[in-house]
Amino acid sequence: MGLKQRKCLKHASFYFSISSPFFKQRQIYRRSNNRKERWGKKLIKRIEHAGIMVKNLEKSIAFYTDIIGFQLLGRLDHPNGRIKIAFIGTEGTDGTQIELLEGYNDSLPAEGKVHHLALKVDGIEEEIARLKEAGVRFIDEEITTLPNGSRYMFFEGPDGEWLELFETN
Template sequence: MIHKLEHIGVMVKDMDASIRFYTEVIGMKLVKRKALADGVELGFMSFPDSDKIEIELIGRGHDGLPDNGLVHHIAFTVSDIQAEIDRLKTFNVKLMDETPRTILEGDLIAFFFGPDGERLEFFQPASQ
């Protein structure tokens, strides 16, 4: 039986830059960082008030990303999507959506990019 989403693994080029992005821009905290014997470095990120879902940053140094793929996108629930988009602009984050898009039954979404081109999404449910 599957109980919950454990973590999402994202391949990154620069662990320090990615940790900085996920802490300063997204508001997560670094839970654990570990260099493995095979040259891989791991960084586990979660939100300060919840450790139920983690993002696992997986890095091999500055020699580029492997060709086995990045995650398509990671979505974060927000309460005020336009305010979050405006906040991203202060960090000069590359945006796919300058304004929120409406999907399904009035939910709002906006996509933007992390430091390694990973696609990230803000999601504001209609039922707020």
């Protein structure tokens, strides 16, 4: 088992990165000051949400709920008074949510550092047909098949954001 230790000067803490055949992915832990805790607690528990800046919150909520099939999980206004926020996601709140933000910064380009948001589906052909019937614009003309058998196709959201239908074997 490989163990690497790195000191974070800002917080004067030690972080451990553990990789072994037993972990599917590298785990990051913080050393605990409590002597009873040998390794401390995992720092990152899961991805909570991904934020998408939108021009029209109501239009985006309608797209993601009526066409894509997500549920509206909640709304709130930012304390600054300019930003309106909505959270959408799948059934149950244990999964990663999507945060729609209106009024954040309209001058930012639609294409940024985040390339796309992938949506896992069963039956990609049926989903493509359903979305095309709803008038959704597709970026790809054909489904792409990866060497592992997974298949995907990109389409656009209401503000030009790239979304991906992704089907695994």
